[in-house]
Amino acid sequence: MTTSQFSCQGIELTLFRYPKKQESNLQAWDASDEHLIKHLIENQQKPVNTAIINDSFGALQCALTAINDHWPLVIETDAKTSLLGAQQNLSDNHLNAKYIEYFNSRELLPRNIQLVLMKLPKNLSYFAHQLQRLSHVLPQGVEVLISAKAKSINKSIIDVISKNLGPASASLTWKKTRVISCIADGLTRALPQDVSWEVAELGLSINNMTNVFAANKLDIGARFMLDNMPQGQYHTIVDLGCGNGILGLRAAQLYPNANIHFVDDSEMAVESSRVNFSANKLNAKATFHWDDCLTNLGDVEPDLVLCNPPFHQGEAITDHIAWQMFLDAYRKLATGGVLHVVGNRHLEYHVKIKRIFKNCTTIASNDKFVILHAIKQ
């Protein structure tokens, strides 16, 4: 059973994921958050200028603010759900957010940081990029504590850290997690080039920042969707979970008079879509939204929602975001509007879509994927 009661080293909090009401029983923190907090308390850490990077739903920033409500924190996250989740948890626990500043993963952090707490992200190219960005701002000698599941920590992770920031070593295992301590060496590293590739037959060139889904090549589900785009006239289109924007870019080619809304939880994905839309010189209109599903789409009433839903969030395998995407699509679509989805066959999205839309047609299928089409009646 999921608990929302966080209890660690005498700190008691109530923590929820974002959004609070969701079709999952996942917890808002994990043992690697507790390990970092235990490490700080045992080392009697003073409330110095601290950066927190990849704090899933704010457990770390809430805990440090609970210890000292003047603890100066800068928070870096690429995920809107993480930002909104942290703000919700601070507010629910009546914690003071006055000394907390937020940054996305493209902005450089301030130069006065004295301590960094970081959770190891799943995407290791993104992790290396985060370390390289830190190397631009951290003076020599600043300690960076990186926590992760013990099974995710190996020699190559330690090598990535040493190569991109400074010498590193890992603690003993506690609750199946370890904390790596790295001391910044004060040397500035080159930042990575964005990865680019072509979809030659469509004349599209795609640029991807490090934390964007399918950064190195076209996703095979997206490829199947490109081969099976909906027929018809559409004017207001949403690319929901746009990643690098590939589905919305194709929609802009097929429906050049449409207004296309690119939406993603990842700020880098939204920015990659913006760069790609502009570089491919398309005629349609485009609007870009860093958002949790369609929470803040305002009064836009799409007649088409294109969606290749995610089936994990960080380390967790989950279909709750697909659920939320289908529900939001239904809520926002104009009557007669269409939801057009690609999914792995075994995920059985048709069951969910039929429950919400009361109709669902399989437009195409192969041995791995299905294309599903539902109409808002």
Ligand SMILES: C[S@@+](CC[C@H](N)C(=O)[O-])C[C@H]1O[C@@H](n2cnc3c(N)ncnc32)[C@H](O)[C@@H]1O
């Ligand atoms: C399977 S990828 C599809 C990307 C792109 N549309 C494609 O077909 O290659 C799913 C996308 O959903 C995004 N995503 C995950 N959670 C989200 C949320 N709560 N709201 C909006 N987008 C989300 C991910 O960042 C990712 O870019």
